[in-house]
Amino acid sequence: MSQIPSLLYADVEDDLRRAVRVMLADRAPIEEILDRSDQEDAYGKGARQIWSGLVEELGVAALAVPAELGGAGASWREVAVVLEELGRGVVDVPFFTSAVLATSLAHEAGAIDLLGELATGEAVGAVVASFAAPLVPPEGLTWDGRVVSGTVRTVAGVAEATHLLVPVADALLVVAAEQADALAVPSLDMTRRVADVTFEGVEAAVVAEGPEVVVALARSADLAAALLASEQLGLAERVLELTVDYLKQRRQFGRVLGSYQALKHRLADLWTSVTQARAVARYAAACASATDGPDASDLSVAASLAQAVCGEVALRAAEECLQLHGGIGFTWEHPAHLYVKRARTDALALGTPSWHRRRLADLAGLPHPA
Amino acid sequence: MTDVAVDLARRIEGVLTAHPPETTDRLEFLRARFAAGLAWVHYPEGLGGLGLDARYQPDVDAVFAAAGAPDNRPHGNVIGLGMAAPTVLRYATPEQQQRWIPPLWTGEEIWCQLFSEPGAGSDLAAAGASARRDGDAWVVNGQKVWTSLAHDARWALLLVRTGPTLPKHQGLSYFVLDLTTPGVDVRSLRQLTGEAEFNEVFLDDVRVPDENRLGEIGEGWKVTQATLMNERVAIGGGAGTRESGPIGDVVRLWRESPQARRPENFDALLRLWTDAEALRLTGARLGQQLEVGAPGPEGSGLKLAFAELAQAAASLQLDLLGSEALRYDDWSLRRPDFSSPPDRVAGYWYLRNRANSIEGGTSEIMRNIISERVLGLPSEPRVDTDIPWKDLPK
Numbered sequence: 001m002s003q004i005p006s007l008l009y010a011d012v013e014d015d016l017r018r019a020v021r022v023m024l025a026d027r028a029p030i031e032e033i034l035d036r037s038d039q040e041d042a043y044g045k046g047a048r049q050i051w052s053g054l055v056e057e058l059g060v061a062a063l064a065v066p067a068e069l070g071g072a073g074a075s076w077r078e079v080a081v082v083l084e085e086l087g088r089g090v091v092d093v094p095f096f097t098s099a100v101l102a103t104s105l106a107h108e109a110g111a112i113d114l115l116g117e118l119a120t121g122e123a124v125g126a127v128v129a130s131f132a133a134p135l136v137p138p139e140g141l142t143w144d145g146r147v148v149s150g151t152v153r154t155v156a157g158v159a160e161a162t163h164l165l166v167p168v169a170d171a172l173l174v175v176a177a178e179q180a181d182a183l184a185v186p187s188l189d190m191t192r193r194v195a196d197v198t199f200e201g202v203e204a205a206v207v208a209e210g211p212e213v214v215v216a217l218a219r220s221a222d223l224a225a226a227l228l229a230s231e232q233l234g235l236a237e238r239v240l241e242l243t244v245d246y247l248k249q250r251r252q253f254g255r256v257l258g259s260y261q262a263l264k265h266r267l268a269d270l271w272t273s274v275t276q277a278r279a280v281a282r283y284a285a286a287c288a289s290a291t292d293g294p295d296a297s298d299l300s301v302a303a304s305l306a307q308a309v310c311g312e313v314a315l316r317a318a319e320e321c322l323q324l325h326g327g328i329g330f331t332w333e334h335p336a337h338l339y340v341k342r343a344r345t346d347a348l349a350l351g352t353p354s355w356h357r358r359r360l361a362d363l364a365g366l367p368h369p370a
Numbered sequence: 371m372t373d374v375a376v377d378l379a380r381r382i383e384g385v386l387t388a389h390p391p392e393t394t395d396r397l398e399f400l401r402a403r404f405a406a407g408l409a410w411v412h413y414p415e416g417l418g419g420l421g422l423d424a425r426y427q428p429d430v431d432a433v434f435a436a437a438g439a440p441d442n443r444p445h446g447n448v449i450g451l452g453m454a455a456p457t458v459l460r461y462a463t464p465e466q467q468q469r470w471i472p473p474l475w476t477g478e479e480i481w482c483q484l485f486s487e488p489g490a491g492s493d494l495a496a497a498g499a500s501a502r503r504d505g506d507a508w509v510v511n512g513q514k515v516w517t518s519l520a521h522d523a524r525w526a527l528l529l530v531r532t533g534p535t536l537p538k539h540q541g542l543s544y545f546v547l548d549l550t551t552p553g554v555d556v557r558s559l560r561q562l563t564g565e566a567e568f569n570e571v572f573l574d575d576v577r578v579p580d581e582n583r584l585g586e587i588g589e590g591w592k593v594t595q596a597t598l599m600n601e602r603v604a605i606g607g608g609a610g611t612r613e614s615g616p617i618g619d620v621v622r623l624w625r626e627s628p629q630a631r632r633p634e635n636f637d638a639l640l641r642l643w644t645d646a647e648a649l650r651l652t653g654a655r656l657g658q659q660l661e662v663g664a665p666g667p668e669g670s671g672l673k674l675a676f677a678e679l680a681q682a683a684a685s686l687q688l689d690l691l692g693s694e695a696l697r698y699d700d701w702s703l704r705r706p707d708f709s710s711p712p713d714r715v716a717g718y719w720y721l722r723n724r725a726n727s728i729e730g731g732t733s734e735i736m737r738n739i740i741s742e743r744v745l746g747l748p749s750e751p752r753v754d755t756d757i758p759w760k761d762l763p764k
C-alpha cells in the first residue's frame with residue numbers, strides 16, 4: 001500500500017486554528033493592516049501587539065521547538081496551521097521569518113540558547129539572506145573569524161528582529177540586531193517588508209562552523225519552503241472566499257455576476273486548484289514534521305512540490321480576486337492588493353515555482369535535456 | 371500488524387490453501403475469494419466483504435496478486451464495479467443483491483449504464499425513453515446512445531421517463547434491465563479511435579418487471595445522482611504510487627530515450643509531474659476523508675483535474691516522440707480487449723483521453739456542479755425546470 005501520511009487536520013490542529021482565528025479576528029482586522037501598510041515604521045505598535053498576543057497568549061513561537069529546549073514540543077504541522085491563518089489575513093507579524101526561518105535554522109545548527117529565546121518570544125530572529133533566493137550563504141559578506149562586514153540586500157523580517165542569524169561561507173553567526181545597520185526599503189510586499197542589512201566590522205558569535213552549517217542551511221531551506229506553502233494556502237482560500245462573496249452580491253446587467261458561467265467556471269477551476277494546494281501543503285507539513293522514515297526523507301521533494309504548486313495557486317487566486325473585483329479591486333482602499341503583493345512576493349521567496357520545478361527534476365531523476 | 375491485518379492474512383491464507391491458484395479454475399477461485407469476504411472488504415458480509423474499512427483492500431489485492439491469483443478483470447467491468455454495485459447495494463432488496471452482486475464482482479456478468487440519449491447528454495434529466503405501466507411490469511421504448519460495454523453486458527442501469535406530464539426531474543424512474551429481454555437491440559457505435567467501445571441501444575416494447583425498479587416511481591433522478599457520484603469518484607481514481615497513472619509513460623520515455631528530451635518540452639514535463647503528484651495527494655486526502663466518514667466535495671474537482679492531466683500527458687508524449695508520433699497502430703473496427711490494460715501507441719491514448727472530459731459528465735458540467743454546489747453561486751437563469759417535460763422544446 002502506498003503510505004501517505006495523514007493529510008487531514010488533527011483535532012488539536014483544529015483547536016489551534018480556532019484560537020488563532022478568534023484572536024486575529026479581534027486584533028488583526030484587515031482594515032488596520034491596510035492602514036499601517038504604507039506607514040514609515042516597518043514594525044509599529046499595532047503589529048507588535050498582535051505578535052505579543054500570539055506569542056504570549058497562544059505560544060505560537062514555541063510550537064515547533066522541542067520541549068526539552070524550552071518549546072512546546074508540538075510540530076511543524078501545527079506551525080503550518082498558524083501560517084494558514086496568518087496568510088488568510090496577510091498579518092504583518094514576523095511569524096514566518098522568526099518562528100519558521102530563524103527557528104528552523106537555529107534548531108538545525110544547534111543554537112540552543114537562541115532557540116529557547118525564540119520559543120518564548122524573548123528573541124525575534126531573522127536570517128540574513130535575500131528573501132528572494134533559496135537559502136544559501138549570501139555573497140557580499142566577509143568574516144575573518146572575529147568580525148563580519150558587508151551588505152546583504154532584501155532581507156525579510158529585519159525590522160522586527162532582535163537577533164540576526166548570518167550565514168557566511170561555512171559559518172553561521174549570530175549578531176544582535178542593533179549592531180547591524182538595517183536600511184528599510186520600500187517593499188513590494190508591504191505586510192512583510194525587506195531591508196538591506198550592512199555590517200561594518202561587527203563582532204559576531206559563531207553558532208556553528210563547517211559542513212554541518214551547509215547541512216543545516218539545506219534542511220532549514222526545505223523546512224521553510226515546505227511551510228511557506230501553508231501561508232500560501234491560507235491566502236488562496238481567503239481570496240477565493242472574498243471573490244465568491246463579492247460575485248454573489250455584485251449585480252451588473254440586471255443579474256448577480258456570480259450567475260455568469262464564464263466567471264463560475266474560473267472560480268470552479270480555482271477551487272479545484274486550491275483543493276490540490278491543500279493536499280500538497282499538508283503533505284509538506286507532514287514531511288517537515290517527520291523525524292525519520294520515508295516522509296522525512298521525502299522532505300526535499302515535498303518542499304519543492306509545495307512551492308511549485310502552492311506558489312502558483314496563491315498567485316493565481318490573488319490575481320483572480322483583483323480581476324473579478326473590477327475597478328474597486330484596483331483601489332488602495334480595497335485589500336485585494338495586499339494579497340496580490342504578498343502572493344507575488346511569496347512566489348519569489350525561497351525560490352520561484354520554476355526554480356523548484358527544476359530542482360524536482362534532479363530530485364526525481366528526470367535528466368535535463370542535452 | 372493490527373488484529374484486523376492478522377485476521378485478513380489468515381483468511382487470505384485460507385483461500386489460497388483451499389484453492390491453490392495454479393490448479394484452480396479461474397472462476398472457481400474468484401467465487402471462493404468472494405465467499406470468504408475478500409472481494410471488497412468494505413462490502414457487507416455475504417456480499418463479498420467483511421464490513422471493514424476500505425483502506426485494507428489494496429493490501430488484500432496485493433497479497434492475492436503476489437500469490438499469482440487471477441483478478442476479476444476490473445477494466446472490463448468498470449461500470450459494474452464502480453457504479454452499479456454501490457447503487458444496487460443502496461437501493462435493491464437483499465434478494466436482488468444476492469442475485470446481482472456475486473456474478474458482478476467475479477466478472478461473470480458485466481453491467482452497463484443506459485442513461486444518455488441522443489437528445490439528453492449533459493441534460494440527462496431530459497431523458498425521454500418512455501416506460502408505460504402494464505400490470506406488474508413496465509413497457510419501455512426509446513433509444514440510448516454512447517453506452518459503453520453494452521455489447522458485453524448482461525445487465526443495465528436504465529433511466530426512463532414514467533411521468534411525461536411532470537417537470538423533467540420529477541418524472542423519471544430507474545430500473546435494472548436484463549439485456550437478454552426481447553426488444554433490446556445493441557448496435558456497435560464506432561468511435562474516433564477506430565474501435566467500438568460504446569454502442570447505441572434501441573429499446574422496442576421491452577418489458578421490465580416492476581420489482582427491478584430501484585427507488586420509488588418518480589425518484590429516478592435521485593438514484594441517478596447516487597450512481598453518478600460514484601462514477602465521478604471512480605473516474606477521479608484513488609492514489610497510486612508516485613508517477614503511476616497517466617504521467618507514467620511520459621516520464622519513462624523521458625528517462626529512457628535521450629532523443630525524446632527536447633529542451634522546449636522540459637518545463638511542460640515538470641509541470642505535468644507536479645500536477646500529477648498534486649493530484650495523487652489530493653486523491654489520497656479525499657480517501658482519508660472518506661475513511662473518517664467526512665467525504666469532501668473534492669471528488670468532482672478530481673475528475674476535472676484528472677481529465678486535464680491525462681489529456682496533457684498523452685499529448686506531450688506525442689511531442690516527445692516526434693516523427694514516430696505520426697504513426698498509428700490500428701484503425702480497424704473492433705471491440706476493445708479488456709483482459710489486460712491495452713498496449714496501444716501514444717496516438718491512441720491521445721485520442722482516447724479526449725473522452726475523459728466528456729464521459730461521466732463533461733468538464734463544463736463538473737465546473738457547473740462545483741460552482742453551484744460547492745461555492746454556492748447561482749445557476750444561470752433556467753427555463754426548463756418548472757414546466758411539464760412533454761412541453762419542453764425538443
Ligand SMILES: Cc1cc2nc3c(=O)[nH]c(=O)nc-3n(C[C@H](O)[C@H](O)[C@H](O)COP(=O)(O)OP(=O)(O)OC[C@H]3O[C@@H](n4cnc5c(N)ncnc54)[C@H](O)[C@@H]3O)c2cc1C
Nearest residue numbers: 483484485486491492516517518725728729730731732734
Ligand atoms: C467514451 C464515452 C463513453 C460514454 N459512456 C457512456 C455510458 O456508458 N452510458 C451513458 O449513459 N453515457 C455514456 N457516455 C455519454 C456521456 O455521458 C455524454 O456524452 C456526456 O454526458 C455529454 O453529453 P452530450 O454528448 O449530449 O453533449 P452535450 O450535452 O450536447 O454537450 C455539448 C457541449 O456543450 C457543453 N455543455 C452542455 N451543457 C452545458 C451547460 N449547461 N453549460 C456549459 N456547457 C455545457 C458540454 O460540456 C459539451 O462540451 C459516454 C461518452 C463517451 C465519450
